[in-house]
Amino acid sequence: MTEQEILQLIRKQKTYYYSGATLPISKRLSALKKLQVSIKNHKEDIHRALFQDLGKSCFESYMCETGLTLSELSYMIRHLRGFAKDKRVPTSLSQFPSRSVRKPSPYGTVLVMSPWNYPFLLSMEPLIDALAAGNTVILKPSAYSPHTSLIIEHIIRECFDPSYVAVITGGHNENAALLNQHFDYIFFTGSQHVGKEVLKKASVFLTPVTLELGGKSPCIVDETADLKLAAKRIVFGKFLNCGQTCVAPDYIYCDKKVKDQLIRQLILQIQKQFSEQPLKNTNYGKIINKKHFERILNLIEPSKIIYGGESDPAALKIAPSIMDSVTFEDSIMQEEIFGPVLPVLTYESMDQAIHRLHSMPHPLALYIFTSSKESAHRVFSHVGFGGGCVNDVVIHLATSEMGFGGFGESGMGSYHGKAGFDTFTHYKSIVNKKTWLDLPMRYQPYTSLHKKIIRMFLK
Secondary structure, eight states, X not given: OOHHHHHHHHXXXXXXXXXXXXXXXXXXXXXXXXXXXXXXXXXXXXXXXXHHHHOOOXXXXXIIXXXXXXXXXXXXXXXXXXXXXXXXXXXXXXXXXXXXXXXEEEOSEEEEEOOSSSXXXXXXXXXXXXXXXXXXXXXXXXXXXXXXXXXXXXXXHHHOOTTTEEEOOOSHHHHHHHHTSOOSEEEEESOHHHHHXXXXXXXXXXXXXXXXXXXXXXXXXXXXXXXXXXXXHHHHHHHGGGXXXXXXXXXXXXXXXXXXXXXXXXXXXXXXXXXXXXXXXXXXXXXXXXXXXXXXXXXXXXXXXXXXXXXXXXXXXEOOEEEOSOOTTSGGGSSXXXXXXXXXXXXXXHHHHHXXXXXXXXXXXXXXXXXXXXXXXXXXXXXXXXXXXXSOOSGGGGOTTSOEXXXXXXXXXXXXXXXXXXXXXXXXXXXXXXXXXXXXXXSSSOOHHHHHHHHHHTO
8 A cells, every 4th residue: 555545544534533433332332343243253264364374273373362352352342331431530629619520532543553473462452442442543464474464454344444444454665654644643562673663753743652562571480489380381471372472481580599490390391281392293383484583593502502492494483492501691682582492591699680680671571480479579569561470471461451561661551451441542631610600719809818718728
């Protein structure tokens, strides 16, 4: 699509929005229900596309993409009427007689740019939240997951007129053309590098943004942890989607005293969950493309691989791998891995670990495995990060009752459930002043009596 065609589409959406068509709650609910029915009808097509793009099994595709999308839809349909109501708030005595409300209002026409690693989920969830809030939406899925982009485009065309919701496919040229336009809100999920460019482009129009980025999410394992359970859960979260998960544990940071025992348990869990020949496991996915496959391999120092390390260039597969004797200066610790390689680093005291994490960019997620409430409290209170878990990984993003988002270098803003509705909503503060009484004390000329009364009200 050319830049001129994109501009015309945005104008159509703005015209549709200004007509007031998206404001009725019945319209929003109808849109969400249409989407819900279409996703259910095309579930097999979605799973087939995810397998073609990322090698995901049907079970993983449902668990991590369509199932979570349908859960968000059900949640929003159930709660939308309550979210969209005006909220009355107390009014100070100085404003008597009046009534004050916070009025939820949509931003207008919003741009949602989604990534390739969870291409269906991370397109649909922000779309759901934006529609629930009453916006029109232009959705730009990643060019790296073309099969999923096509089924997304098919579903959207089946459900909506382009003046309400439209999908724009393509690559760099389309992204650049979109970011040159004036949207009312931009929601971006992707890399920090591209996130900076999105923020730069949005600043031209002072467009508000949500950035869902990534980072090197640490997984702390202290000496009190249940190592067998920790290994089981870490292996699940790290190697899910072949490691291409923004909240995957990027590296393990464990107490030096338990490292060897933890590594033994990690190896046992990899063998148990993925078999001793994971490259032949049909339920184990692949790297999205050759570029990212080679990038991950270039991060690996072969002499530090203590388990795994095998790869299949033809299938774009890398076996679940563990690296030991890793330092914070190694290449693999200089960027987010976003692949199935797990470095293990050690600390000698929790104070040392916290100090080290303080010196690093804020990650999207942080995990700690411990039996000590005090240790968990110290880490969560003193270290900056987006969200996380105690004695588990990844699952904090799977609930609509909590907002999910980054902090600092890992992003800004959040979504899911009420937080998602709030993200795509501007809350207007409105005072409705009554006309049957007009206190004279705010009008000139000011007298000493006026000053006394004002001081009484504004203490």
